[in-house]
């Protein structure tokens with residue numbers, strides 16, 4: 001009873017404290033739907049049992065603190081999506097954690113890297129106006145220095161401007177949008193026609209042409225990257241979303257042999273000099289090391305080499321001979337474009353089966369690599385049991401032997417089942433908790449459990 005009273009008291013004190021000064025991250029419940037309307041919210045929809053959510057938790061606190069101290073109008077919250085599943089599905093939450101910025105009727109998904117800086121940048125960008133004005137030459141130059149890719153609407157009121165505003169309010173999740181009068185642009189920029197939508201990047205500028213490029217939104221989507229990029233797994237995913245193919249020099253940056261540097265330069269030059277030909281269909285860049293590509297194609301590419309990926313259907317293309325000159329590279333890219341190059345991979349049923357086997361194999365390999373003993377135990381024991389069973393069945397002369405083995409097997413299984421049941425119970429308990437205070441208590445428990453471990457490692 002005393003313990004109960006003490007914990008009740010704690011709850012009351014905590015509630016008082018939290019009402020006095022709203023936390024940097026607010027715990028949201030199902031009243032959120034009504035209370036949110038007048039504010040811009042950045043919300044982490046989490047599940048208590050999800051590992052990635054736990055990893056995000058401290059970062060989320062930092063995001064909350066930073067947005068608060070910088071005076072941002074964005075309020076930061078988190079919602080247990082398993083406790084308020086109705087609300088979560090109303091907001092279209094499918095996985096955990098899901099990060100959304102809610103602004104009036106619009107909900108913007110955050111898909112970038114889960115670091116404080118990236119999330120704060122996203123919140124500031126999306127919470128601000130969809131189109132930002134560049135009133136002067138100085139301002140334009142300032143923004144040019146800050147951003148690698150700059151979309152600018154130039155001109156007065158027009159149907160194109162309306163379209164631009166619409167596109168901006170949708171694609172602000174990816175990039176900034178600006179508007180300027182012609183006077184604010186550098187003198188070197190000459191536009192044949194106004195109004196115009198222009199993208200400044202790669203030390204040049206390109207104008208949107210409705211008749212050649214199709215819809216403004218697909219043009220923006222394809223132009224929102226620099227002509228040449230250093231590519232990692234995340235950028236590759238983003239590039240793939242534009243529907244273009246990605247031509248990559250796979251190189252080793254730590255050991256810049258002449259060959260690696262040469263291939264990188266070749267791809268860079270093709271990206272620039274053949275922009276007219278290939279920009280519509282290709283992104284260009286280089287990737288450091290072949291680990292990522294190898295796991296993607298379930299094979300091994302040599303370093304350095306060139307590979308072209310079609311992320312829409314998971315096909316890839318390799319040059320039939322090693323590439324020495326720019327002509328060879330251009331020819332290779334042309335052959336992919338006109339369909340004469342041999343395609344590998346794909347997303348057919350055989351490839352999918354191969355993917356399952358490949359993933360299983362690499363999981364096993366990584367366990368063995370990080371701790372061989374555990375690997376032997378995890379995979380060796382079941383194998384041993386199975387072979388013993390087979391042996392027992394094949395050579396069964398007396399019942400005793402095989403009974404023992406069965407007993408062993410049953411014990412092993414029940415252990416696992418019990419563990420799983422415990423976990424499931426925990427989840428259920430977590431899901432059944434209704435009051436936010438209780439939820440908060442739960443979180444504190446987690447922290448307390450972790451603390452001693454951390455101290456030990458220190």
Ligand SMILES: *[C@@H]1O[C@H](CO)[C@@H](O)[C@H](O)[C@H]1NC(C)=O
Pocket residue numbers: 245310312313315336337
């Ligand atoms: C890439 O994949 C898409 C989707 O299947 C397909 O329509 C397109 O033709 C492919 N491109 C090339 C060059 O194979």
Ligand SMILES: *[C@@H]1O[C@H](CO)[C@@H](O)[C@H](O)[C@H]1NC(C)=O
Pocket residue numbers: 330331332334335338339340
């Ligand atoms: C496709 O392009 C390659 C490289 O430019 C060329 O050699 C080949 O003849 C072309 N094939 C077709 C069918 O156009």
